[in-house]
Amino acid sequence: MTENSNPLNKYFRQPALYVSLPSGTNYPPHVVTPSQTGELGVMPMTAKDEIRFKTPDALMNGQGVVDVIQSCCPDIKDAWQIQSYDLDTILIAIRIATYGETMDMSFVVPGANETVNHSVNLPALLEDIKSEKILAEVTLDDGLKVKVRPLTYKDMTQTSLQTFQQQKMYTAVSDSQMADEEKTTRFNEAFKKLTELNSNVLLRNMQSIVMPDGTEVTDPAQIKEFFDKANAKIIKEIETKMIELRSQGAVKPLKLKATEEQIKKGAPTNYEIPVSFDNANFFV
Numbered sequence: 001m002t003e004n005s006n007p008l009n010k011y012f013r014q015p016a017l018y019v020s021l022p023s024g025t026n027y028p029p030h031v032v033t034p035s036q037t038g039e040l041g042v043m044p045m046t047a048k049d050e051i052r053f054k055t056p057d058a059l060m061n062g063q064g065v066v067d068v069i070q071s072c073c074p075d076i077k078d079a080w081q082i083q084s085y086d087l088d089t090i091l092i093a094i095r096i097a098t099y100g101e102t103m104d105m106s107f108v109v110p111g112a113n114e115t116v117n118h119s120v121n122l123p124a125l126l127e128d129i130k131s132e133k134i135l136a137e138v139t140l141d142d143g144l145k146v147k148v149r150p151l152t153y154k155d156m157t158q159t160s161l162q163t164f165q166q167q168k169m170y171t172a173v174s175d176s177q178m179a180d181e182e183k184t185t186r187f188n189e190a191f192k193k194l195t196e197l198n199s200n201v202l203l204r205n206m207q208s209i210v211m212p213d214g215t216e217v218t219d220p221a222q223i224k225e226f227f228d229k230a231n232a233k234i235i236k237e238i239e240t241k242m243i244e245l246r247s248q249g250a251v252k253p254l255k256l257k258a259t260e261e262q263i264k265k266g267a268p269t270n271y272e273i274p275v276s277f278d279n280a281n282f283f284v
């Protein structure tokens with residue numbers, strides 16, 4: 001028997017570009033199939049993929065993003081386990097493969113209250129990310145070293161969902177007609193849950209702590225006890241430095257210069273605009 005070959009197969013999509021991931025991580029084969037070059041082939045989105053990015057529920061719970069990544073990057077078998085450092089690179093590559101190398105964005109010039117359009121060079125953003133060295137540990141002022149466990153896309157999505165739910169509850173309570181005492185109780189509960197959520201994210205982000213004498217603590221229970229009982233200054237220092245590390249692999253804000261007319265309206269001479277990769281508008 002001969003295989004029934006579709007005469008339209010020459011129109012099927014093919015990889016449009018190849019990218020290397022910033023983390024440089026050798027993912028397990030069940031997460032990313034290794035390639036000889038270490039790069040991932042990235043194909044354009046299909047019509048079905050575009051629909052996924054316009055489905056609110058799928059975007060909210062992350063499933064739409066996971067489905068599109070696995071569709072456009074066949075070597076990625078489990079996008080839920082992709083590290084946060086690699087996410088922007090993958091999404092930008094999919095955007096380039098589908099719509100080309102530029103992306104138009106609109107923003108308001110700070111101080112001038114003027115809306116302008118700007119075209120972003122996406123390959124240049126990829127090069128900026130590629131030139132950044134990913135750090136895997138932070139050193140505190142007292143000599144402690146914290147080794148980082150990168151957050152996965154699943155970690156990020158679950159955290160965002162839980163934060164959204166608590167903020168939604170906070171708003172609902174604020175707008176309700178319940179008694180002030182009851183509101184205070186509900187607000188305290190919401191605040192406590194958000195605090196616990198932030199603590200859990202920080203703990204999940206910590207792989208181990210190395211003491212100045214070389215002793216390495218890897219037991220999650222011992223790290224949690226340290227977190228609960230250590231000086232607040234130490235924990236705050238860890239939190240600040242870990243937040244900085246989480247931004248690795250992410251696109252940096254655009255650095256722009258105001259025109260003379262914008263400066264006259266109150267804009268600073270130089271200003272920065274964040275490049276938003278909110279999935280609801282990134283692929284429109």
